[in-house]
Amino acid sequence: MRSRGQRAAARLPRLYLAAVGLLVGVTITAARVGGSPEDPAEGSPPTPSPPEAVAPSGSGTVAPAPADAVGSEWTLTIDQDFSTPAAPGEFDRVYPGWAEYDGTRDTSGHGLYDSDRVVSVSDGVLRKTLHTEDGQPLVAAVTPVPHVQTYGRYEVRFRADALPGYKIAWLLWPDDDDWHDGELNFPEAYLDAGEEIHGFAHEIGPNPHVNAFIADTGQTLLEWHTAVIEWRPDSVTFALDGVEYRTTDPVAVPQVPMYWSLQTETKRVGPAADVSGTVSIDYVRAWAWTPPA
Incomplete structure (x- = not known):
């Protein structure tokens, strides 16, 4: 059986960008949409809007809902606020099992997963x-x-710095490693300015x-x-800062573990050698679905 990282490398690069207006405070239900397995054509990114002035607490002034x-x-099932520090080189020891991709190539093949040289935890932020x-x-x-x-x-x-040549692809992937069983990606974004x-x-x-389903939030990662x-x-529902995008299309809703x-990885056209910066995570939480009585 392939490792987690090898599973990631086996996935085809994919992004299909559709223009959908951001409607604040409402649920958007989308129909099935045909997409492309390839990244969009490279080009000049749009000029980003100025980021909000939010100070980390670790993560901004608006408190999220309690777990x-x-x-x-x-x-x-998971409520991790990264309150335990981990210096560079310590992440896999302090958070065992959280760095299973280490030593393998990313989806594009340019990047190497290496938590020892990339990941640290301090002040409640990974x-x-x-x-x-x-x-x-x-x-x-x-x-x-x-x-x-x-x-x-x-x-x-x-949040993330502007990092041309890198991207995030945070996803749910079938444990049987069969892409035909579905894949859910959210949030996913290039880290180029304005994406x-x-x-x-x-x-x-x-x-x-x-x-089968696409949600475009209109928001950047800055x-x-x-x-x-x-x-x-x-x-399946994706929500960003309380704005929801939902589908009930059966071909978009996985039914397997x-x-x-x-x-966090490189794009098909990788980064220049002088590009460096940070992707920050304040906390992660997960819940199991409990069928209604």
Whole structure:
């Protein structure tokens, strides 16, 4: 059986950008949309909007909801606020099982997953410091423990510097390693300045390279955000800062056990050697779905 990192490397690069207006405070239900397995054409990114002036606390001035305030259909399984420091080189020891991709190549093949040289934890924030050493771009994937369940709620608070040539692809991936069983990606975004946060549900069945569902948030990663995936037997909901995007299309809703991986990696066209900066994670939480009585 392939390792977690080898599973990630086996996935085809994919992003399909569709223009959807951001409607604050409402749920957006999308129909099935055909997508592309390839990254969009490289070009000049749009000029980003100025980031909000939010100071880390670790993560901004708007407090997220408490972990126990999400409703009776969810049972908390992970509540990690990174209160235990981990110096560079210590992450895998302090947080055992959270760096399963180490030593493998990322999806594009340019980057090397290496938490020892990338990940640290201090002041209640996990930081991925992306950079190149001796010509090798170094990246990291965080795999929260416990990994695997069927249906669940997943929440992460995060921000990122502008890092041309890098991307985040934080996803739920089938534990049986069969892409035909589905894939949920949220948040996913290039880290180039001005790039926006998207969500994708890949089509279940013979054409997993097609995006059965796409959510375009209109938001960049320069500010702190809270992203949520809610995966139920009959629906998938992506939410960014409380704005929800939902599908009930059966070909977009996986029905097999999946694991959660916060992959931060290189793009198809990798970064220049002098590009370096940080992706920050304030906390991660996960819940198992509890069927209603």
